[in-house]
Amino acid sequence: MKLPVEYYQNENVTDIARHLVGKRLVTGLNKQLTSGIIVETEAYSYRERGCHAYRGMTPRNEVMFGQGGVAYIYLCYGIHHLFNVVTHRAGYAEAVLIRALEPCAGEDVMMARTGSPLDRITSGPGKLTKAMGLTTALNGIALTANTVWLEDDGWHGQTLARKRIGIDYAGHDAHLPWRFVMKANRWVSR
């Protein structure tokens, strides 16, 4: 069951990040279906220094300022495309970074896209976008369409909160427990 646009417009981005663990991310690019269960997420808000939107709107982060339910995809370190789900209403720039997946379907396609063995293609935010075919060309795309979307897979289990990774520049906000991981899942990054 595909998540409806209302799901993304909740005003509490950490609640969404927590509850996206266990959901299924699906892409249907070039008639090739690939999917994976989300096992790791991070929440970002314009209210804290870890977020691209903390210092206001720029050309890169513009879609974060629109309404929830679209993809925010940007290039990181010149190499990696990172995939986020935009949340909240227009004007409130918040998003959830998808950091790791447990492959679910289309593993052969994922391996062809990455040239890597299955056990190391989706356990990190830069790796999973390559496996799923997500690039900045899809920035701003609606998650209610049939290209990239999320589904409720009926999973319910234990989700743990941790510090976010790779945002030491954010000062005390780097310590916020806004990273969510599926307990005891081997696909979680690092």
Next chain:
DNA sequence: TACGTGATCACG
């Protein structure tokens, strides 16, 4: 632990 990588952004 170190560093490649190139778009992005805040300066002028």
Next chain:
DNA sequence: GTGATCACGTAA
């Protein structure tokens, strides 16, 4: 224009 920076991944 220019230079510092960066929500990573890999090798070692």
